[in-house]
Amino acid sequence: xxxxxxxxxxxRHRGGVRGAKDPAHISSANTTLRIVLKIGTKLLRAVQVAVxxxxxxxxxxxxxxxxxxxxxxxxxxxxxxxxxxxxxxxRPIVSLLERKMSMxxxxxxxxxxxxxxxxxxxxxxxxxxxxxxxxxxxxxxIQAKTAxxxxxxxxxxxxxxxxxxxxxxxxxLHSSIRxxxxxxxxxxxxGNEQSxxxxxxxxxxxxxxxxxxxxxxxxxYLGRHDIVGTKVGVGDYAAGAMDESTFRRLLANGExxxxxxxxxxxxxxxxxxxxxxxxxxxxxKISLLEMNDAEAMLPLEINGFIxxxxxxxxxxxxxxxxxxxxxxDDNREPVExxxxxxxxKKKNVASTE
Numbered sequence: 522x523x524x525x526x527x528x529x530x531x532x533r534h535r536g537g538v539r540g541a542k543d544p545a546h547i548s549s550a551n552t553t554l555r556i557v558l559k560i561g562t563k564l565l566r567a568v569q570v571a572v573x574x575x576x577x578x579x580x581x582x583x584x585x586x587x588x589x590x591x592x593x594x595x596x597x598x599x600x601x602x603x604x605x606x607x608x609x610x611x612r613p614i615v616s617l618l619e620r621k622m623s624m625x626x627x628x629x630x631x632x633x634x635x636x637x638x639x640x641x642x643x644x645x646x647x648x649x650x651x652x653x654x655x656x657x658x659x660x661x662x663i664q665a666k667t668a669x670x671x672x673x674x675x676x677x678x679x680x681x682x683x684x685x686x687x688x689x690x691x692x693x694l695h696s697s698i699r700x701x702x703x704x705x706x707x708x709x710x711x712g713n714e715q716s717x718x719x720x721x722x723x724x725x726x727x728x729x730x731x732x733x734x735x736x737x738x739x740x741x742y743l744g745r746h747d748i749v750g751t752k753v754g755v756g757d758y759a760a761g762a763m764d765e766s767t768f769r770r771l772l773a774n775g776e777x778x779x780x781x782x783x784x785x786x787x788x789x790x791x792x793x794x795x796x797x798x799x800x801x802x803x804x805x806k807i808s809l810l811e812m813n814d815a816e817a818m819l820p821l822e823i824n825g826f827i828x829x830x831x832x833x834x835x836x837x838x839x840x841x842x843x844x845x846x847x848x849x850d851d852n853r854e855p856v857e858x859x860x861x862x863x864x865x866k867k868k869n870v871a872s873t874e
Contacts, residue, residue, distance in 0.1 A: 584650060688717075688719075689718075713742060747770075
């Protein structure tokens with residue numbers, strides 16, 4: 522029942538009420554009451570926003586903010602494909618995540634995608650608080666973890682409850698290359714220099730099959746997986762490395778490439794800083810782990826999320842540590858990437874949980 526209906530009842534029965542006041546006085550009093558209540562509500566909301574803001578911003582800046590419209594979060598991605606393709610790919614799952622988190626938090630949640638132009642910028646965005654959580658490739662996660670040991674894994678993308686996906690070595694559809702040994706003396710395209718499947722795991726895989734940088738006529742880093750596939754398709758390079766998702770999409774779009782070989786890669790983690798508001802973090806984590814909407818996850822070629830730990834990525838750290846061996850003429854001191862405990866401060870380390 523609203524204030525107006527209470528006022529009307531009191532006016533109608535004032536003759537039978539001891540000490541009843543004049544209607545004008547009642548109206549004035551209730552107007553004052555409404556103003557006080559409105560001010561009190563705004564003050565309460567301001568206190569809530571301030572408290573949450575302190576939790577979100579503790580230690581580092583945060584892109585998250587609350588206002589009268591609800592909570593806004595920034596989700597970090599980097600361009601493994603065209604930015605427009607990234608938006609189309611992630612919009613369904615982001616929209617679903619908004620709805621699930623809104624239900625859990627009891628307020629509207631909006632998630633804004635922040636797409637970095639390259640891997641390093643994506644890492645920097647999370648480091649300085651330009652985004653609240655991110656989706657990183659495994660190698661980028663290890664590098665980010667080294668810079669900030671307190672980064673936490675929210676969940677890992679999964680297909681059929683596994684943590685393993687595939688990288689692809691692709692060649693031209695009509696290429697004479699049939700085996701990995703046939704790559705010797707040929708040109709090769711890698712993705713970004715910080716890419717997991719586009720560089721580190723691909724180069725480790727080639728090494729295991731007797732192919733190193735000196736065996737190639739030339740090689741280049743083209744930045745994005747889709748560019749690698751396109752360049753291989755038109756014959757600019759004899760072969761190239763990319764993730765399976767991009768490979769499948771390029772095939773569907775008619776790119777003239779075929780699979781030469783595949784290699785295992787640990788699936789992609791979604792990560793957040795340790796100072797993320799624990800209530801928001803919990804809502805985000807549970808929403809991902811309970812996600813079962815096949816249509817929303819289809820563009821990512823996954824069917825769920827599972828729990829993950831830093832140790833899941835030890836094999837990636839190992840490939841990064843041994844990467845200098847791919848370049849026999851590279852005399853630079855290799856960077857050591859180690860998933861270790863926080864007690865190990867002397868090395869370039871990322872801590873375990």
